[in-house]
Amino acid sequence: MDLTYTITRLDPGDFDLCGALWDIERRADLASRFRRELLEGNRTTFLCRDGEAPLGEVSLVRYTDDPDYTVENRRLYVSRLLVRRDVRRRGIGRALLRTAFETARAWGYAELSVGVNLDNFAALKLYWEEGFDSILYIGEDGDGRFVKLLKRLGKLEGL
Numbered sequence: 001m002d003l004t005y006t007i008t009r010l011d012p013g014d015f016d017l018c019g020a021l022w023d024i025e026r027r028a029d030l031a032s033r034f035r036r037e038l039l040e041g042n043r044t045t046f047l048c049r050d051g052e053a054p055l056g057e058v059s060l061v062r063y064t065d066d067p068d069y070t071v072e073n074r075r076l077y078v079s080r081l082l083v084r085r086d087v088r089r090r091g092i093g094r095a096l097l098r099t100a101f102e103t104a105r106a107w108g109y110a111e112l113s114v115g116v117n118l119d120n121f122a123a124l125k126l127y128w129e130e131g132f133d134s135i136l137y138i139g140e141d142g143d144g145r146f147v148k149l150l151k152r153l154g155k156l157e158g159l
């Protein structure tokens with residue numbers, strides 16, 4: 001199957017499109033926080049689409065209550081990278097991350113953070129390959145053991 005896709009910034013009013021990727025009804029608390037952050041401008045979400053059909057998403061978050069994840073004007077948090085199951089392993093996750101990197105650089109940020117469950121090999125490998133090479137913290141929450149990783153955003157090549 002040919003896959004042609006575009007990645008664009010999600011208009012907060014189009015938040016319901018994310019419902020094609022995860023269950024907004026069943027995860028009502030998360031959905032309402034997500035929507036509020038989008039409307040406040042704290043969350044910027046990038047959506048990958050084939051035509052109208054959403055294939056994946058990732059967000060950048062400016063402020064969290066966790067000083068490992070966000071530092072004002074320096075470090076943004078990469079949130080909810082997700083690719084629709086039937087189109088995984090075709091480069092969309094990497095493309096979404098790289099869009100987030102370009103945006104964070106353009107905004108003048110120097111670092112990105114992410115939290116990943118330690119049993120999520122696919123995501124750990126992708127983040128490692130994309131430059132998340134420092135461990136900020138290893139711990140455990142209700143979802144199991146996880147790691148917080150840091151990426152330093154270098155300057156764009158050629159600049």
Ligand SMILES: CC(C)(COP(=O)(O)OP(=O)(O)OC[C@H]1O[C@@H](n2cnc3c(N)ncnc32)[C@H](O)[C@@H]1OP(=O)(O)O)[C@@H](O)C(=O)NCCC(=O)NCCS
Nearest residue numbers: 081082083088089090091092093094115116122123125126
């Ligand atoms: C993690 C996730 C976003 C990756 O998206 P994707 O579009 O499949 O990723 P890509 O096709 O861009 O893969 C990039 C690289 O990641 C690694 N990777 C991705 N899936 C993998 C898998 N199942 N097994 C091993 N490595 C994998 C590979 O190194 C891959 O490069 P390669 O295909 O050239 O070998 C996707 O699996 C997903 O949505 N998982 C569920 C949600 C999730 O766990 N999100 C992360 C939360 S922290």
